[in-house]
Amino acid sequence: xxxxxxxxxxxxxxxxxxxxxxxxxxxxxxxxxxxxxxxxxxxxxxxxxxxxxxxxxxxxxxxxxxxxxxxxxxxxxxxxxxxxxxxxxxxxxxxxxxxxxxxxxxxxxxxxxxxxxxxxxxxxxxxxxxxxxxxxxxxxxxxxxxxxxxxxxxxxxxxxxxxxxxxxxxxxxxxxxxxxxxxxxxxxxxxxxxxxxxxxxxx
Numbered sequence: 001x002x003x004x005x006x007x008x009x010x011x012x013x014x015x016x017x018x019x020x021x022x023x024x025x026x027x028x029x030x031x032x033x034x035x036x037x038x039x040x041x042x043x044x045x046x047x048x049x050x051x052x053x054x055x056x057x058x059x060x061x062x063x064x065x066x067x068x069x070x071x072x073x074x075x076x077x078x079x080x081x082x083x084x085x086x087x088x089x090x091x092x093x094x095x096x097x098x099x100x101x102x103x104x105x106x107x108x109x110x111x112x113x114x115x116x117x118x119x120x121x122x123x124x125x126x127x128x129x130x131x132x133x134x135x136x137x138x139x140x141x142x143x144x145x146x147x148x149x150x151x152x153x154x155x156x157x158x159x160x161x162x163x164x165x166x167x168x169x170x171x172x173x174x175x176x177x178x179x180x181x182x183x184x185x186x187x188x189x190x191x192x193x194x195x196x197x198x199x200x201x202x203x
Contacts, residue, residue, distance in 0.1 A: 001030045001033040001034050001037060002034050002037055002038075002194050003037060003041075004037045004040045004041040005041065006037070006041070006192050006193070006194050007037050007038045007040070007041025008041040009191070009192035010041075010190070010191060010192050010194065011041065013191055016200075016202070017034075017035075017038045018098070018181075018200060019031050019032075019034045019035045019038065021035065021083060021086070021087065022079065022082070022083050022086075027082070027083075027086050032086065032087075032090055032092070035090075035092050036090060036092065039092070080097075080120065080123045080124055080127060080129070081123075081127070083097065084127050084129060094129050094130065095130065096130045096131065096132045096155060097124055097129050097130065097131050097132070098131075098132045098133070098134040098157050099117065099120060099121070099131060099132070099133055099134065100134045100135070101117075101133060101134065101135035101139050101140060101143050101144075102135070102139055103138065103139040103142040103143060106142075106143045110143070110144055110145045110148070113143050113144050114144050114145075114148055114150070117133075117144065117151065118150065118151075121151065121154070131154060132154050132155035132156065132157055132180065133151055133154050133155075133156055133157065133174075134156075134157035134159060134183075135156075135157075135158075135159060136158060136159045136160040137160070137171055137173040137174075139159075140173055140174050141173065144174075146173070148174065149174050149175030150175075151174065151175075152174055152175025152176050155179075155180035155181070156174075156176045156178075156179040156180055156181075157179065157180065157181045157182075157183065157200075158170060158179035158181065158182045158183070159183045160182075160183075161183065161184060161185060161186055162182075162184050163184060163185060164184055165182070165184050165199070165201035166182070166184075166201065167179060167182055167203075170182075180202060181200050181201070181202045182200060182201050182202070183198050183199070183200045184199060184200070184201060185198065185199040186198050186199075
């Protein structure tokens with residue numbers, strides 16, 4: 001984990017932190033500690049990134065998630081509840097919980113994928129959690145289809161790596177006319193000896 005002192009150092013160059021707290025159905029305790037240290041190391045705006053995708057559920061069932069959604073509805077909400085419960089126990093406020101959509105992790109069933117997303121978003125709302133979508137145009141269209149726009153009222157974390165900290169090259173998709181955050185560089189050396197980081201920008 002990044003120390004409190006490390007976050008204190010980063011505060012001079014960065015205004016917000018996005019931390020991963022769960023992946024593949026497991027709580028990421030390093031990520032939890034990072035969020036706590038970020039809170040104690042400076043006045044960062046903190047956001048929560050949890051890797052919610054079909055791949056997460058392959059641990060629990062030997063099938064793709066559309067079949068999972070149709071046949072075993074209750075367990076698909078465990079990850080949302082588990083994430084929320086851990087964050088509450090650690091007294092970490094959830095600014096936004098981001099659902100990640102990477103094409104390589106999803107099956108080809110667009111209808112099933114759409115329902116999976118709608119159900120996960122509704123579960124977040126039922127828990128009082130602000131939720132957003134993290135993806136890029138090509139992944140979105142591959143996973144749910146180019147015409148689907150049912151989640152366009154949610155904030156978008158745009159993940160096309162342009163190398164530029166702006167929204168200039170954004171092409172509308174999914175009903176979004178502009179993103180909320182842009183990940184523009186991946187796996188670069190961070191400042192203050194914190195190791196590899198992804199760089200994100202928001203206006």
